[in-house]
Amino acid sequence: MIPSTFTYEQPADVSTALEIMSRAAPDPQEADGAVTVLAGGQSLVPLLRFRLAAPDVVVDLGGCAELQGIRDMGDHLWIGAMTTHHDVIRDPLVAEHCGLLAQATRTVADPAVRHRGTIGGSLAHADPAGDLPAVALTLNAEMIIDGPDGQREVPAGEFFLDYLTSALEPDELLTGIRIPKWPGWTFHYEKFNRTAQAWALVGVAAAVQRVHGDLAEVRVGLTNMGATPVRARGVEQAARGIPAQRRAVTEASRQASSGTEPPSDTHAQSDYRRHLAQVLTGRAISRAAGL
Known part of the structure; x- marks a missing residue:
């Protein structure tokens, strides 16, 4: 499909970009959608082509060298x-x-x-x-x-x-x-998707700090388990101070879906995502801990 008509701007710096955006949206409370930022375009361009987004102005930040590095x-x-x-x-x-x-x-x-x-x-x-x-x-x-x-x-x-x-x-x-910076921490990101290019059905970001063979601290973030990314607080609490052993990690990971609201869609039902969250959390923590 062909995008709707819009004005294309490519400012050379942030201040110019903000000026353009202010002109395009003089009242932010009323101009939502009038201006859209292009920051690589890998998500925006498909939305434009399907007319799921129809901005009046597209501001391309590709020329703003100060935003790179x-x-x-x-x-x-x-x-x-x-x-x-x-x-x-x-x-x-x-x-x-x-x-x-x-x-x-x-x-x-x-x-x-x-x-x-x-x-x-x-x-x-x-x-x-x-x-x-x-x-x-x-x-x-x-x-x-x-x-x-x-x-x-x-x-x-x-x-x-x-x-x-x-x-x-x-x-x-x-x-x-x-x-x-995270000195002394180890990490792992575990993801389940149907094809290499597809969005994650569920993903788990795990950070672990080991002290004397125990998991002193654990942090876990979940992908696609709600309308926003979520922290698996139940797992973090259950895993704090446990022995760095697979059985203990697996038990703590049963709390992964607690408090989440995973979607049901054409790719997976919510109960399947809850199951995946528990399994992938166990894998992510174990691999982050070197088990």
């Missing part, structure tokens, strides 16, 4: 919103300080998508079936948002509001992601 900021990494998945995977800082992000990003779609898609585009799209929102939640990431009133920082736990809905206002941009 990864920097060591001491106790955390700064990742520009327009950094591609490919660059995240290959970056040595990410591998050293928050390997879970690199692991999960390797599972995103296929090489063509990973070379064009961006971390900021994926997070701003806020699809609960996407791999990176649950990872951001698990790693305590903070979203750096620029708008007409200045810059603000939003924790990942407050950024994802509903299905395809984030804390971004229509005249704001996600410009960067701040991710704490």
Whole structure:
């Protein structure tokens, strides 16, 4: 199909992009949908072609060099919103300080998508079936948002509001992601999908800290188990302090679906997703712990 008519803008910097967005949406409370940001386009372009999105203005951030790259900021990494998945995977800082992000990003779609898609585009799209929102939640990431009133920082736990809905206002941009370093932690991302390019039926992001043969702390984020990514709090509580043994991990992982509301759709029913969450959580924690 052919997209509806829109005005295409490609600003060279963030300030120009915000000016364009302000002109296109002078009243954010009334202009939702009038302006859309292109940040790689791997999710947006299909929506445009099927006319599920019909903006008046498309602002392409591909020319904003300031939004690309990864920097060591001491106790955390700064990742520009327009950094591609490919660059995240290959970056040595990410591998050293928050390997879970690199692991999960390797599972995103296929090489063509990973070379064009961006971390900021994926997070701003806020699809609960996407791999990176649950990872951001698990790693305590903070979203750096620029708008007409200045810059603000939003924790990942407050950024994802509903299905395809984030804390971004229509005249704001996600410009960067701040991710704490995780020394002494080990990670694993476990994902079940029907084909290599498909969205995850369920995904599990696990971070583990082992002390003297026990699991001192465990963090678990779930993909596609609700309208937003969710933390498996029941598992985290049940796994804290248990022996690093498969049987103990399996028992704690039975809490994985507690408090979740997984969807039923043409790919899987909700009860099957609950079962998958328990099985994949056990695998993710076990592999993160080196069991």
